[in-house]
Amino acid sequence: MQRKIFIIIKVAGAIYTQTKFLNLTLGVVPLAVGKPLERKDARIKVKGEAQYNFDLSFSDEQYLAVVRSPFAHARIKKITVDNEKLEQLGVTVGLSKDIPGKNIVHVILDDWPLLAEEVVRHVGEPVAIIVGKSPTVAKSAFSAVHVEYEVLPAVFNPDEAKDHPTIQVFGDNNIISYWQQKNGDINKGFAEADVIIEGEYRTPAQEHAYIEPQGVIAVPLGRDEITIYGSMQCPFYVQRAVADILGYPWSKVTIVQTTTGGAFGGKEDQPNQLASLAALGAYLTRKPVKYLLTREEDIENTSKRHPAIIRVKTGATREGILQAVQVEYLMNSGAYSTLSPAVLYRGALHAAGPYKCPNVDVQAYAVATNLVPFGAFRGFGSPQVLFACEEQMDRIATKLGLDPTEFRQKNLLHKGDTTTFGQVVDHSVGMSETLKQAKEKSEWVQKWKPAPGFNQVIQESRKGKYLWEGIGVSTIFYGVGLGSAGKALSRTGSYVQLEPDGSVVFAVGTTEIGQGMITVLSQIVADELGVEYSKIRMAPVDTSRVPDSGPTVASRSTTFSGRALQDACKKIRTLMYEIIAPHLETIPSDLQLEGNYIISKETKRKIMVDDAIKIMYQERGQVAMAGWDVAPPTDFDNEKGQGNPYVTYAWATNIVEVAVDVQTGTVHIKKIWAAHDVGKAINPQTLEGQIEGGSLQGMGLGRFEEIVFTPEGQVMSNNLGTFLVPTTKDTPSIHSIIVEDPWKQGPYGAKGFGEQPLMGVAPAVTNAIFNAIGVRISEIPATPERVWKAIQDKVQEEAI
Amino acid sequence: MKIEIFINGIFYQKDVPPDHRLLDFLREDLGMKGTKKGCDQGECGACSVILNGKVVNSCLIMMVQLPEHSEVETIESTDSMVLSLQDSFVKRGATQCGACTPGMIMATTALLRNKPKTNDREVREELSGVICRCTGYQKIFDAIKDTQEHLERG
Numbered sequence: 024m025q026r027k028i029f030i031i032i033k034v035a036g037a038i039y040t041q042t043k044f045l046n047l048t049l050g051v052v053p054l055a056v057g058k059p060l061e062r063k064d065a066r067i068k069v070k071g072e073a074q075y076n077f078d079l080s081f082s083d084e085q086y087l088a089v090v091r092s093p094f095a096h097a098r099i100k101k102i103t104v105d106n107e108k109l110e111q112l113g114v115t116v117g118l119s120k121d122i123p124g125k126n127i128v129h130v131i132l133d134d135w136p137l138l139a140e141e142v143v144r145h146v147g148e149p150v151a152i153i154v155g156k157s158p159t160v161a162k163s164a165f166s167a168v169h170v171e172y173e174v175l176p177a178v179f180n181p182d183e184a185k186d187h188p189t190i191q192v193f194g195d196n197n198i199i200s201y202w203q204q205k206n207g208d209i210n211k212g213f214a215e216a217d218v219i220i221e222g223e224y225r226t227p228a229q230e231h232a233y234i235e236p237q238g239v240i241a242v243p244l245g246r247d248e249i250t251i252y253g254s255m256q257c258p259f260y261v262q263r264a265v266a267d268i269l270g271y272p273w274s275k276v277t278i279v280q281t282t283t284g285g286a287f288g289g290k291e292d293q294p295n296q297l298a299s300l301a302a303l304g305a306y307l308t309r310k311p312v313k314y315l316l317t318r319e320e321d322i323e324n325t326s327k328r329h330p331a332i333i334r335v336k337t338g339a340t341r342e343g344i345l346q347a348v349q350v351e352y353l354m355n356s357g358a359y360s361t362l363s364p365a366v367l368y369r370g371a372l373h374a375a376g377p378y379k380c381p382n383v384d385v386q387a388y389a390v391a392t393n394l395v396p397f398g399a400f401r402g403f404g405s406p407q408v409l410f411a412c413e414e415q416m417d418r419i420a421t422k423l424g425l426d427p428t429e430f431r432q433k434n435l436l437h438k439g440d441t442t443t444f445g446q447v448v449d450h451s452v453g454m455s456e457t458l459k460q461a462k463e464k465s466e467w468v469q470k471w472k473p474a475p476g477f478n479q480v481i482q483e484s485r486k487g488k489y490l491w492e493g494i495g496v497s498t499i500f501y502g503v504g505l506g507s508a509g510k511a512l513s514r515t516g517s518y519v520q521l522e523p524d525g526s527v528v529f530a531v532g533t534t535e536i537g538q539g540m541i542t543v544l545s546q547i548v549a550d551e552l553g554v555e556y557s558k559i560r561m562a563p564v565d566t567s568r569v570p571d572s573g574p575t576v577a578s579r580s581t582t583f584s585g586r587a588l589q590d591a592c593k594k595i596r597t598l599m600y601e602i603i604a605p606h607l608e609t610i611p612s613d614l615q616l617e618g619n620y621i622i623s624k625e626t627k628r629k630i631m632v633d634d635a636i637k638i639m640y641q642e643r644g645q646v647a648m649a650g651w652d653v654a655p656p657t658d659f660d661n662e663k664g665q666g667n668p669y670v671t672y673a674w675a676t677n678i679v680e681v682a683v684d685v686q687t688g689t690v691h692i693k694k695i696w697a698a699h700d701v702g703k704a705i706n707p708q709t710l711e712g713q714i715e716g717g718s719l720q721g722m723g724l725g726r727f728e729e730i731v732f733t734p735e736g737q738v739m740s741n742n743l744g745t746f747l748v749p750t751t752k753d754t755p756s757i758h759s760i761i762v763e764d765p766w767k768q769g770p771y772g773a774k775g776f777g778e779q780p781l782m783g784v785a786p787a788v789t790n791a792i793f794n795a796i797g798v799r800i801s802e803i804p805a806t807p808e809r810v811w812k813a814i815q816d817k818v819q820e821e822a823i
Numbered sequence: 824m825k826i827e828i829f830i831n832g833i834f835y836q837k838d839v840p841p842d843h844r845l846l847d848f849l850r851e852d853l854g855m856k857g858t859k860k861g862c863d864q865g866e867c868g869a870c871s872v873i874l875n876g877k878v879v880n881s882c883l884i885m886m887v888q889l890p891e892h893s894e895v896e897t898i899e900s901t902d903s904m905v906l907s908l909q910d911s912f913v914k915r916g917a918t919q920c921g922a923c924t925p926g927m928i929m930a931t932t933a934l935l936r937n938k939p940k941t942n943d944r945e946v947r948e949e950l951s952g953v954i955c956r957c958t959g960y961q962k963i964f965d966a967i968k969d970t971q972e973h974l975e976r977g
Contacts, residue, residue, distance in 0.1 A: 064921065065912070066913055068918045068921030069912045069913055069925075069928060070857065077859075077860060231956075233920070233956055234955070236862075282921070285920040285922060287956070317863060318861070318864065537920025537921070708915075708916040709916060711961075712919055715961040716919065716956070716957045716959040719959035719960070720956070720959075742862065743954065748956060750952075751953075751963075754947075754959060754960045754961070756961070
């Protein structure tokens with residue numbers, strides 16, 4: 024007996040020692056994935072050495088100025104060019120007739136001309152280009168291009184524009200796109216509901232306000248090749264657009280993305296137009312042409328978040344179970360379709376929120392008006408509907424006398440549940456966990472109490488209590504990747520090359536726009552190849568390095584370029600094992616990667632990856648591989664309003680604490696808790712950076728960010744002094760909470776989520792305002808004027 | 824127009840076009856591209872530099888209005904405060920797109936020189952002229968605290 028125990032101890036000890044020994048001798052380097060490693064681009068950025076569009080120069084470079092329409096809707100009667108003056112100034116003018124290819128900027132529907140021919144449809148629409156040796160010289164030639172207009176009636180509001188009898192901006196009814204979501208029987212749902220709430224909500228045009236304004240440089244090579252350098256998210260979009268405009272084969276159009284100083288969706292489709300304008304200038308002059316927008320030109324003429332009107336009717340049982348959700352979503356798309364069909368798709372699918380509901384009817388329309396075309400902005404059509412949805416949820420909770428978190432909890436999607444559009448979410452559903460953790464960290468249970476009666480607020484404020492505190496919540500979800508509507512683009516390429524010294528260079532087709540993609544992808548490559556993170560470098564994005572990998576949008580870069588890199592690295596490991604196996608006296612299938620060693624499973628003999636790479640070079644082995652990834656299948660039937668539109672979902676809870684001054688309507692944001700299920704945090708530090716930055720943009724949307732137009736359709740808030748974004752003084756403390764419920768098909772379990780931090784903050788703000796003063800805000804941003812007016816209206820209404 | 828000026832301690836005597844602003848002088852006349860530009864109107868703070876001890880928007884300063892032998896400090900400075908902040912910004916993940924970073928670091932340098940023990944409230948007040956659209960400022964605050972601790976330790 025004693026002996027037996029001794030043996031057991033001895034064996035256990037040996038196993039322990041061996042494991043310990045293995046770990047030590049294997050020298051398992053700390054794995055890169057999951058660590059808050061230093062950003063790859065941080066050192067050059069803090070030194071000011073990163074080269075943005077305005078830092079680049081080319082010999083004999085010229086500058087572009089654009090003649091733009093001063094009217095929202097007008098017929099071009101005549102364009103006269105004063106050639107004598109042009110010659111005097113030494114400038115070149117380009118009109119639509121000078122475009123060698125098609126006069127269409129391709130995005131989705133091909134209705135967007137590069138230069139207007141017969142009709143202009145928004146203030147700022149390009150009519151002609153001027154190229155001169157400096158911006159001042161180019162602009163001085165504006166007076167040499169005289170455009171005679173016949174002004175036409177214009178329409179700016181989607182309610183009026185939809186099916187307008189006489190004003191046609193797009194097609195015959197101004198409806199650019201239509202999507203629907205349908206589930207069960209909506210009438211039956213409302214019949215079975217005990218409480219029904221109806222609401223109408225409005226959301227503003229929001230400017231991205233990236234710190235580096237838009238800018239591109241077109242560098243021609245003779246008359247049949249061109250390279251575009253510039254700030255952008257989607258080089259392959261730009262390649263297609265420029266090739267169409269110039270009539271070149273794609274192979275002769277190269278796009279090189281330069282360090283991009285923020286984008287947020289604003290540099291998704293817009294660079295197609297800007298690069299095409301510069302490319303035309305370069306084509307006409309055969310010189311490098313720079314088009315760097317001033318801040319005003321940028322805010323006035325480039326895309327923004329779609330303003331929207333959302334009408335929602337929601338029904339629930341007495342017990343707090345959702346029965347019916349009906350939504351009408353009108354998205355103001357501006358004068359051209361650009362990305363609106365895709366933006367609307369995401370909006371329509373997110374309109375009923377992350378809840379179970381048996382009866383749903385969402386009707387979503389993108390409506391053309393005579394405003395500047397609206398486009399992509401972090402959240403892509405979803406923040407508008409989620410604001411409406413989360414307001415409705417809060418109003419029902421109030422009506423039923425329930426804690427809004429408990430009411431949501433009864434309806435939230437869990438693993439195995441079916442979304443309102445019929446998709447079973449079978450795993451990676453951290454929704455409830457985000458709510459649970461956000462509640463704990465914010466001490467919701469201790470802090471939340473029902474909103475005070477409005478009468479009480481007013482009476483006490485008259486006695487001097489102006490400041491009222493409140494807490495609000497929102498629960499949201501995000502369909503990861505392009506979804507079925509963008510399925511054709513849902514593929515990504517990669518290229519990985521081992522260098523003779525054991526370092527690695529890789530390329531992908533998605534871009535670094537500040538979000539940290541280079542860092543996160545380098546961490547993935549490090550672990551896939553067993554090479555130290557410090558030895559990995561990403562090559563600048565250039566359309567000739569990897570095939571069209573789709574756009575850098577939809578929170579897809581980590582997930583889908585990550586998968587493409589895993590594919591290339593797996594192929595490289597196979598090549599390595601074939602060459603290394605004889606050296607370790609084994610067969611390739613016996614080898615595997617452990618840390619930075621290749622090890623025989625059988626004999627435990629091993630070789631460092633560094634040395635293996637050197638041997639590969641000595642033996643003239645293949646040392647580079649291309650990777651390819653096709654996103655998992657998605658589908659959606661717009662006739663039925665049902666399908667499996669996204670590969671998976673990210674989930675989030677936002678809790679916001681505010682103090683509202685009832686005398687002025689000012690809302691002070693005190694704290695934000697943002698809990699996000701991201702599958703896996705590849706780099707927790709950059710991930711927190713995404714949460715914090717996105718949350719503050721979401722707070723901006725909820726509190727004060729709004730582009731104001733004149734009654735004639737011109738952008739009025741055209742600089743950062745009138746379009747306000749949050750400063751250090753406005754930011755509350757933001758508490759990031761990372762939840763990791765891995766997605767099996769994502770790299771290391773990761774799923775995209777970069778947009779999500781913005782999406783749910785605005786409704787949490789307005790719900791907190793209600794919780795503070797008992798007043799609902801149905802139009803954001805909740806500016807002091809708007810909050811003050813809502814208070815005064817209610818005072819009148821209730822005759823207090 | 825002849826200008827005599829110190830940039831990061833280096834003396835320059837230059838002929839400068841009369842319409843040049845400090846930002847143009849740095850970027851175009853001297854080719855120092857570390858100072859970024861975001862709005863050309865003094866609204867974003869990306870072009871912040873230190874002029875005679877005070878942080879300014881270099882896009883709002885005309886070269887003709889500068890006192891003779893002015894001292895300008897930019898992100899290219901090798902001063903220990905600047906280097907320490909740069910290091911903290913890297914370690915704390917306080918830079919994302921990076922376009923505001925040089926201006927933010929110069930504004931912070933001026934603040935910490937004047938008030939090494941400055942508190943959170945003052946930091947928020949003093950840096951409100953530099954807009955960062957990416958980070959939500961949290962990691963910038965962390966980096967500043969790190970630098971303060973680092974400087975205190977010597």
